[in-house]
Amino acid sequence: MKILFAPNSFKESLSSVQIVRILSEEFAEIDGEKILLPLSDGGDGFLDVIDFINSDKCRSYFFQNEFGGIISENKVLINATTEELFIESAEVIGLRKLPLHLRKPMNLNTYALGNLIKQVIAARNNSQLSYFNKIIFGIGGTATIDFGLGTVEALGVKFFDKNKNLIKPVPENFLTIDEINYSDFQLSLLKDVKISCIADVDTPLLGSNSAIELYSNQKGAGKEEIDKIKKGIEHIANLLLEKKIVSDIFALNGAGGGLAAGLNIFLKAEIIPSKSFISDLLLEEIDITEIDYLITGEGKFDIQSFEGKATGELIKKFSPKVKNIFLVCGMIDENVKDLLPENVICFQLVDYFTNTAEAIKNAEIGLRSVSKKIFQLLVSQ
Known part of the structure; x- marks a missing residue:
């Protein structure tokens, strides 16, 4: 047996x-x-699974961060052999990071994730952690629905309304955003780093039966808020469409409240479906016929x-x-x-x-x- x-x-x-x-x-x-x-589709427990499979090769590092008004340590893993750094979105901006009364996705974004990116790059450049040239994000279990805008806000992207007032990119404000400014975008920080995302769902971010409609309730959003979030992200996506930064707003990946799509658009991250990650990495040495x-x-x-x-x-x-x-x-x-x-x-x-x-x-x-x-x-x- x-x-x-x-x-x-x-x-x-x-x-x-x-x-x-x-x-x-x-x-x-x-x-x-x-x-x-043990399995992971990119959501909760992603780092535990990577560490379990490669326990002799991985080393943990911790960085202090703030999310939803709570300061905590965020763990990352580095496999020095493959020069890969692993980040779990649920570890940084996950539902498990917040008590129920703070789960208010209209006023949350992924800024903490962008801040963590800056911290790990700075630590690598100062030789405070092992060298890496790849970052692999596990995307899932997030408390946010912000299209990854908070992440790029932390990296210098600015958002303005029609009166040129600076706007914080949280879903409550999405419909008032009129301009996305890249003049201070610190993309050069990642010039030598390849980025991949393990996405826990294939569901489109927008359209009928969208990820916003399917998953926002579990993040704490009510029906009216879900409608507003969807309209707000459609608005942002159309701004990107007008600038020809995206070609089809209904083809955007919905994992992590649009985080995977945002990392793909702004940081050129490759989106890897979890089923490919499971088949190609986790199950690669398992002979199904023997089970x-x-x-x-x-x-x-x-x-x-x-x-x-x-x-x-x-x-x-x-x-x-x-x-x-x-x-x-x-x-x-x-x-x-x-x-x-x-x-x-x-x-x-x-x-x-x-x-x-x-x-x-x-x-x-x-x-x-x-x-x-x-x-x-x-x-x-």
Whole structure:
């Protein structure tokens, strides 16, 4: 028996690395080979996964930053062998950085991420950290919906209204922006650095069923705010279209509240879909034909999980090859259960508690309870 443990993180609860370690303990006595492969689609836990896979090559560095009025340390990783620096957007501007009462996306932007870019470049140039010539961003789990404008604001881009007043680029102000000025843009800081983004979704930023409509509510935006954010980003995108900086506003990637699209436009970053990242890097040494069982999961599994997210991609890839897939999630949307292949067996942590909040708080207890059930199913086969 060969079992692949490949979960994604449970947002605001357990990282994928924590989950595989718990599963490893619970299945210690199983008769078979266990392969531990925590996953990331660029969102929460991205750095943990990179460090787990390359633990002998990576070194952590910490930089102080401010986001949403809260000062904290931001971790980055450098793989000195490949000269790559890894940044997780959720570590800098993520939902987990803010308590509920501060999750107000109309007044938040990604300035902290741009400030971190400046800090790591300065530290590299002063030999305070290992040399790197690539920056790889994990994009996902952000509390922001700002099209990456805050990031480039930190790098010197200025925004003005029609009366030439300087405007802070937060969604509340987007519709008043009339001019984007690049005269102080410090793009030269990155002249020798290649930038890539691992995007957790393929969903377009704008248009029908846009990323703004699908994901803004979980960031704290109400319906009226979502409408205003969408109109504001359309306005900014059209300003860029007029200047021929973008060619199609409906082809923009929606990951990270438009952060991936903004990094692509302003910093020439390559956008890498998470399914490519998972297949080409995380799964490159896994022979699917040798796997008998897959245990995977994420915090909430719904129709969006099939939009390029890690767990959905694994189910598509492995279901024709393995005997069973055990899908372990905090919650599984009833509407998607009929879309799952017949060999997928579902488990929800919420079934072990009285409500969702209790399940999140006690996720490890729930996971261990589910693991015992799966263990019994495996030894009985």
